[in-house]
Structures are given as C-alpha cells and as structure tokens.
Amino acid sequence: MATAPAEVPRDRRLALLGWGLAVLALLLIAAVPFLVSGGVNDRPQVVAGYPARDYVAHLVIVASLVLSGAWLVHLRPRNAIGWILLASGALQAVQTSTDAYGIRALTDPDHSLPLARSAEWVAQWTWIPALLLVVAVLPILYPTGYPSSRFWRRHLRVTVVGLVCLVSAAAIASAHFDDSVTGYDAGYTPPTWLVAPLAVIGIITTAGCVLVTLVGTVVRTVRAGAPERQQLALLVAVVALMLVFAFVPGQFLFAFVYASLPVAIVVGVLRYRLLGIEVAVRRTLLYVPLTVLVAVVVGLSTASLARLLPDGPLPLLLGSAVVAVFIFPVARLLQRGVDRFVLGDRADPLRQVAGVAAELAAPSEDPVSSMLAAVTTATGATYGAVCGADGAVLVSLGTDHVPTHQVPLRLGDEDLGTLVVGPRRGSSRVADDDARLIDALAPHLAMVVHASRLTAALAEQQARATRATLTERDRLRRDLHDGLGPSLSGISLSLEAALVAIRRDPGSAAAILERTRAEADDASREVRRVIDALRPTALDRADLARAVRQTATGLGLGRPGGTSFSLEAGDLEGLPPVVEEAAYRIVAESLTNVVRHADASCCVVRLSRGPGVLRLVVEDDGTGVDDASPGGHGLGSMRRRAGDLGGRLVVRQRVPAGTTVDAVLPWVRP
Structure with missing residues (x-):
C-alpha cells in the first residue's frame, strides 16, 4: 500500500501550528477591551491607554498579520515569510495585551493582580522585533522565502546580529514604564556597561541594514525580471503608501495601510497577478509621488506668493497655475519611469x-x-x-x-x-x-x-552540383585517358610512319594513310560519345524530379489544349549522379518520343526508389509501339544506358492504348 511522503504529515503539523499561533494572538488582542474596562484609561497614572479608536487600529494590524501569516504557512509551510508575518503579529499582540494588563495591574488600588511589573516590562520592548522583523528581515527573503544571492545571505546574518543586539539592549534598558504609566519601574537599575555597547552596535547595525535593505529592494526590483519584478513592485508600492500615511495625522489611517502590507505580501507570494494587481501597483507608484509633488508645489508656491500678496485668493490661483503648467510633463515622465520600473522591457x-x-x-x-x-x-x-x-x-x-x-x-x-x-x-x-x-x-x-x-535548399543544390561536377570530371578524365588519348597517339604514330614511307616506299604510304583515316574516324566517334555522355545542365540546377518537370514543360507538355502531364516522385534523396543522369536521359528521350510520335492526350511519369534500385515508368495514351519492332536510335540509347548500369528497360504496348517505358536502374550509394 502506498504511503504518503514524510514531509506531508510534517507540513500539516506546521500548518496547524501556524493556525494555533494565529488563534492565540487573536485571543490576546481580543482580551485588551476587558483589561482596560472599568475606566482604566482614565486613571491619572495612565499615560497612553487604549481608547476604542486606537484599539481598533491595533486589532486590524494584528489580525491582518497573523491571518495572512497563517494562511501563507498553511499553503507554503516551508516559506519563512509566513512565519515572519505570524511572529510579527504575535509579538504585537503580546505587546498590546501585556501593556494593557500591566497598566491595569499597576494602577489597581489593591494591586491584587500578579506579575504586573513583568508584564509591563515585556510590553516596553516587544514592539521593536515586531516592527523590525517586517521592515528589516522580510524584504530580504521576499518573495521566495530565502535570500536571492550570497550578498543577501551575508546581509541577513548581519541584520539578525544587529536586531539581537538592539532588542537585548532595549530589554535590559526597559526599567522604567513612563511611556505607559507613571510612578512605576521594573525594580532594578540597568547596567550601563552592558546596555551602552549593545545599544550602539544594535542601532548602528540595524539602521545601516534597514537602509541597505530598502535601497537594495528597489534595486532588485529594477534589475529583476518577470514575475519577480511585479512581486517586488507590489511590496514597494505598499511601502510607499505607508511612508506617505506615516506623515498624515491620525494613527487610524496608517494602521489600515500597515494592515494592507501582509495582505500584499501574501498576494505577491501566491497570486501576484490576482485581479489585475499589476495595474494597481502602477497606479499606486504613480499617484502617490504625484500627489506629494502637487502638495509640495502648491504649498511652496502659495507660501512664497502669500508674502507678496497676503490677501485674496491670488496666491492659491497662481500656485494652481504653476501645477497645471508643470504637472503634466512631470506626470508623463513619472508614468514612463513607473511603467519601466514595474513592467521592465514590456513597458x-x-x-x-x-x-x-x-x-x-x-x-x-x-x-x-x-x-x-x-x-x-x-x-x-x-x-x-x-x-x-x-x-x-x-x-x-x-x-x-x-x-x-x-x-x-x-x-x-x-x-x-x-x-x-x-x-x-x-x-x-x-x-x-x-x-x-x-x-x-x-x-x-x-x-x-x-x-x-x-538557404538550406541552395546549399543542397550547391553540394549536388559539386558532387556531379566531380563525378563528371572523373568520367571525362577516364574517357580521355582510356579512349581518346590512345586514339590520338595512334593517329600521331601512323602519320609519322606515313611520312617515313613517302620517303622510302611511296607505294605503301597510301595504305598507312587509309588506316590513319579510320583511326581518326574512331577518335571522332569517341569525341561524340564523350560529349553525348556529358551530364545534363538541368541536373546541375535542380534535382531529378524538378529537372524532369522542367524538361516536360520545355517540350510543351502540360500546356492548355495540349498533352496533359503529371509527375509522381517519391523520396529520391541521395541518388548517385550516374544513376540520376541515366534516369533523366531515359525520361527525357521518352518524353521527346511522346511529343514527336505518340499523338497522346495524357502522359504520366513515375519515379520511385526501391531496395537498391531506382524505377521509372513513362506512360502515355497515344498510338503505341509495335512490340516486334526493334525501335530506332532513341530506344537503343535508352536500353544501352540502362544496361551500362546493370539494369533493364522494357518498352511495351499499353492497354488499351499507348506506350509504357519501364526501367529499373540499380541504385548503389557512391
């Protein structure tokens, strides 16, 4: 029976652990209204309590972080980003709940609640890792869950060291609770010799690492390809919104923008194309800086003109005019830059x-x-x-x-x-x-x-022509050396003998010259044979099938009102030039006979290659031939060409009318 891989139960346990942490964090944040009930926020020692508006902001942030983290852990248990979101949300829930508990326990008249100072001490420093995990660590791992290069792996180690030093310094130095409740402390004096070096190392290292992380994320976005560019651009867009709303009065708006960050991260990891998110990213990165630019231009121009014209709406109108003149070209440039930033080459x-x-x-x-x-x-x-x-x-x-x-x-x-x-x-x-x-x-x-x-066809034709030329040259060399060469040498010797005979025995010179004339006739016939055996030009320009078709067209076959023509050719690749030449000569002679003597209405040529042989058939429906007739010079030449290759050629009467030329030529690779 098949068993599930060991990783599957482990992944399920990790997913259950993630949901368990999320539920625990939500229970902690849900307990805050009960902890500050009964007028705790209005007690005189309380510096910053938890009114309904601020509590809702904390609730939205924690819920968004832990639910997004748990969902990502559920789908990708081995991706560290989900666990970072869960840890950040859980730490914020711990900070808020322990702060609310500590405020109530410390300010109760009877001081009956235990661990009041310990709870408030935990609340004083847990917000630091809760915030910096998302700001300093998460962008290094986003979107894959691990650093993208050796540089980022080293940078992650340095960042973790800086965070450990900073959080340790904050935890040791949190001896006073003046930010939450006055008149109470942790009951110990933090050792300066330990806090100072930890704080210096932690602040400098963490600040530098955060700066490198933010700048490096932008650089990664510019250099990355799709889809990583779109995933990183989504993160950059939400961070840009956070930076804008960080300067807007009121914690409530910033909280909702901050709460959108984990949602955007989950979408970037899982479904970065969801609902046209790419369009939303481009609009965010365009309109956020454009809005800031408009506000700055209007503010500066209005403030400058108000010094000259303190009364009336003229400064505002002139400031709006400045924006109307300069904002459109700036918007076009910014749009171009944003598209290039988000889309890359697709822009x-x-x-x-x-x-x-x-x-x-x-x-x-x-x-x-x-x-x-x-x-x-x-x-x-x-x-x-x-x-x-x-x-x-x-x-x-x-x-x-x-x-x-x-x-x-x-x-x-x-x-x-x-x-x-x-x-x-x-x-x-x-x-x-x-x-x-x-x-x-x-x-x-x-x-x-x-x-x-x-190009490939041209190269093939060039190779074919080269092979044919070399074969033809070799044949000419053999024919001239073995046939014409000895004949000419014999003629030369005979003429020399005739010259000697004229001087010594004039009566024998006539017989010598007669033999010389016969030898010259033989040499002339040999020259005609060599010329007749030259490779057809048509085969230098095309393969056998196309050469046959061109020859048929040249003879007038296939023209309207004339003899129809069809060619059926199989795979003829790789034929030796000598076989190709003989087949062409036979077909060309057969087509010439069809045009001159057959008076046919239809002609068909079939070329096919069998095991070791090339077969060609030429059929027409003309007057036909007499099977008993020996045929003329053309038929004899066709039979001789087939016989020279060890093949055969048969010319017979076609039923019901016409002629069939059937030749089989042995096909042997060169």
Missing part, C-alpha cells in the same frame, strides 16, 4: 522589437535559433519552439510548459509550421501583452524560417 514593446531585430542582424550559424532566442528573451518565456508543418520540432529552447501560446508561421499561402511559446517564469499562462508581442513577431520569424529553408 516599451518597440524596444523589444528592436532587440529582436538586433539579434536577427547579428551573424549567426542558425538564424532560426537566434530569432527564437530573441523572441523568448523579449517575452521572458521559459520555453520556445519552432515546429515544422508536419508537427516535428525543428528548434526548441528551455523546458516545455503547458499551456503555451501557439502562432502559425505562414508566408503567403505557404504553411511553414508553428511558433510555440511558454509563459514567463512563475506564471501559469502566457500573459495577454506577451501574446500580442508574440503575434507581432511571428511573421518576422516566418520570414527567417523561409529564408533558412531557401
């Missing part, structure tokens, strides 16, 4: 297209692979492939992913195949913007595929 599709064009212009041994790599880079895809018209993968990059976006590659009426592109890393589907960009780049890729095919 400027023309730049992406230009990048693809630059990649295409660069020298490359495989332009299809280079173009595909440029397309996948422009769209941030994890997978890309070009498939042929038959579905076979021609080129592929990355790891296959489903679902994908598929675009047919067409050039005119020619189907060249399909472009298949996967989604960005971390995405479950191809985004609409990326799909539109892929659709725009597909015609360019189709042209590259078509050009690559033409």
Whole structure:
C-alpha cells in the first residue's frame, strides 16, 4: 500500500501550528477591551491607554498579520515569510495585551493582580522585533522565502546580529514604564556597561541594514525580471503608501495601510497577478509621488506668493497655475519611469522589437535559433519552439510548459509550421501583452524560417552540383585517358610512319594513310560519345524530379489544349549522379518520343526508389509501339544506358492504348 511522503504529515503539523499561533494572538488582542474596562484609561497614572479608536487600529494590524501569516504557512509551510508575518503579529499582540494588563495591574488600588511589573516590562520592548522583523528581515527573503544571492545571505546574518543586539539592549534598558504609566519601574537599575555597547552596535547595525535593505529592494526590483519584478513592485508600492500615511495625522489611517502590507505580501507570494494587481501597483507608484509633488508645489508656491500678496485668493490661483503648467510633463515622465520600473522591457514593446531585430542582424550559424532566442528573451518565456508543418520540432529552447501560446508561421499561402511559446517564469499562462508581442513577431520569424529553408535548399543544390561536377570530371578524365588519348597517339604514330614511307616506299604510304583515316574516324566517334555522355545542365540546377518537370514543360507538355502531364516522385534523396543522369536521359528521350510520335492526350511519369534500385515508368495514351519492332536510335540509347548500369528497360504496348517505358536502374550509394 502506498504511503504518503514524510514531509506531508510534517507540513500539516506546521500548518496547524501556524493556525494555533494565529488563534492565540487573536485571543490576546481580543482580551485588551476587558483589561482596560472599568475606566482604566482614565486613571491619572495612565499615560497612553487604549481608547476604542486606537484599539481598533491595533486589532486590524494584528489580525491582518497573523491571518495572512497563517494562511501563507498553511499553503507554503516551508516559506519563512509566513512565519515572519505570524511572529510579527504575535509579538504585537503580546505587546498590546501585556501593556494593557500591566497598566491595569499597576494602577489597581489593591494591586491584587500578579506579575504586573513583568508584564509591563515585556510590553516596553516587544514592539521593536515586531516592527523590525517586517521592515528589516522580510524584504530580504521576499518573495521566495530565502535570500536571492550570497550578498543577501551575508546581509541577513548581519541584520539578525544587529536586531539581537538592539532588542537585548532595549530589554535590559526597559526599567522604567513612563511611556505607559507613571510612578512605576521594573525594580532594578540597568547596567550601563552592558546596555551602552549593545545599544550602539544594535542601532548602528540595524539602521545601516534597514537602509541597505530598502535601497537594495528597489534595486532588485529594477534589475529583476518577470514575475519577480511585479512581486517586488507590489511590496514597494505598499511601502510607499505607508511612508506617505506615516506623515498624515491620525494613527487610524496608517494602521489600515500597515494592515494592507501582509495582505500584499501574501498576494505577491501566491497570486501576484490576482485581479489585475499589476495595474494597481502602477497606479499606486504613480499617484502617490504625484500627489506629494502637487502638495509640495502648491504649498511652496502659495507660501512664497502669500508674502507678496497676503490677501485674496491670488496666491492659491497662481500656485494652481504653476501645477497645471508643470504637472503634466512631470506626470508623463513619472508614468514612463513607473511603467519601466514595474513592467521592465514590456513597458516599451518597440524596444523589444528592436532587440529582436538586433539579434536577427547579428551573424549567426542558425538564424532560426537566434530569432527564437530573441523572441523568448523579449517575452521572458521559459520555453520556445519552432515546429515544422508536419508537427516535428525543428528548434526548441528551455523546458516545455503547458499551456503555451501557439502562432502559425505562414508566408503567403505557404504553411511553414508553428511558433510555440511558454509563459514567463512563475506564471501559469502566457500573459495577454506577451501574446500580442508574440503575434507581432511571428511573421518576422516566418520570414527567417523561409529564408533558412531557401538557404538550406541552395546549399543542397550547391553540394549536388559539386558532387556531379566531380563525378563528371572523373568520367571525362577516364574517357580521355582510356579512349581518346590512345586514339590520338595512334593517329600521331601512323602519320609519322606515313611520312617515313613517302620517303622510302611511296607505294605503301597510301595504305598507312587509309588506316590513319579510320583511326581518326574512331577518335571522332569517341569525341561524340564523350560529349553525348556529358551530364545534363538541368541536373546541375535542380534535382531529378524538378529537372524532369522542367524538361516536360520545355517540350510543351502540360500546356492548355495540349498533352496533359503529371509527375509522381517519391523520396529520391541521395541518388548517385550516374544513376540520376541515366534516369533523366531515359525520361527525357521518352518524353521527346511522346511529343514527336505518340499523338497522346495524357502522359504520366513515375519515379520511385526501391531496395537498391531506382524505377521509372513513362506512360502515355497515344498510338503505341509495335512490340516486334526493334525501335530506332532513341530506344537503343535508352536500353544501352540502362544496361551500362546493370539494369533493364522494357518498352511495351499499353492497354488499351499507348506506350509504357519501364526501367529499373540499380541504385548503389557512391
């Protein structure tokens, strides 16, 4: 019986632990109204109690932190971000509840509640780790739950050391409770020799680390690709809102913005594309600084003009005019910067297209692979492939992913195949913007595929012509050396003998010259044979099938009103030039006979390759031939060409009318 992996029960226990901590934190924060009931907030020793408005702010923050953390732990138990959110919320709940308990216990007239000073002491310093865990540690681990590089791993260690020193110094130094209740302390004097160095190290290290973390997060956002850029931009947008509302009077608004931070973090980790969150991030990063800029410009211009014109609405009107003049160009620049910050290369599709064009212009041994790599880079895809018209993968990059976006590659009426592109890393589907960009780049890729095919065909034809030329040259060398060369040498010797005979025996010179003339006739026939055996030019320009089709067209076959023509050719790749040449000569002679003598209405040529042989059949429905007739020079030449290769050729009457030329040529690889 199959058993579940050991990690599954452990993950369930971690998820239950997370929900347990969340429930405990909520119970602690829920106890605060009972702890300050009965007019505790109005007691004279209480400095800062918990009125309803402030308590709701604390409740919203704690609930948002612990519920978001518990939910993230439930889905991703091994992601440290959920535990950080839980720890921050639980520490805030502890700080608020212990502070409320300490205030009540210390200010009760009968002092009957135990551990009053200990509870207030805990409340004095637990807010520090509760806040700094989210501010200093969480951005280092966001969004994956672990540092993204060696630098950030080292930075995390330094940050933890700084936090430990700072929290330890705060805990030791929290001997007085004047922030919450006056007239009470912890009952001990903190050792300065220990607090001072811890505080100095903690403050300097933590402040420096927080600054590096915030700046580094912005830098990471700029440098990151999708989807990490969008996840980090979501965090930056919420932090920007927090910075704005930190200066707005009233704790209530800031609390709600602060409470949105854990929600944004969970969305960034789990569903960063949820409900068009990318659009919300862009709007936030645009309108927050724009609003601040408008407020600053209006405030400064109005204050400056008010010194000159203290009365009347003119300063405000002039300040508004300044904003109207300068805000629109600034808004356009800011919009461009925000889009670039959030979207990266997707903010400027023309730049992406230009990048693809630059990649295409660069020298490359495989332009299809280079173009595909440029397309996948422009769209941030994890997978890309070009498939042929038959579905076979021609080129592929990355790891296959489903679902994908598929675009047919067409050039005119020619189907060249399909472009298949996967989604960005971390995405479950191809985004609409990326799909539109892929659709725009597909015609360019189709042209590259078509050009690559033409280049491959040209290279194949060049190789074919080279092979044929070399074979033809070797044949000419053999023929000239073995045939024509000895004949010419014999003629030369005979003429020399005739010259000697004229001087010594004039009567024998005539016989010698007669033999020489016969030898010259033989040499002339040999020259004609060599010329007749030259490789046809049509085979230098095209393969056998296309050469046959061109020859048929040149003879007038297939024209309207004339003899119809059809060609059925199988796989003829790799034929030896000598076999290809003999087949072409036989077919060309057969087609010539059809045009000249057959008076046919239809002609069919079939070329097929069998085991070790090439078979060709030429059929027409013309007047036919007499099986008993030996045939003319053309048929004899066809039989001789087949016989030279060890093959056979049969010419027979076709039923019910016409002629069939059936040849079998042994096919042997060179």
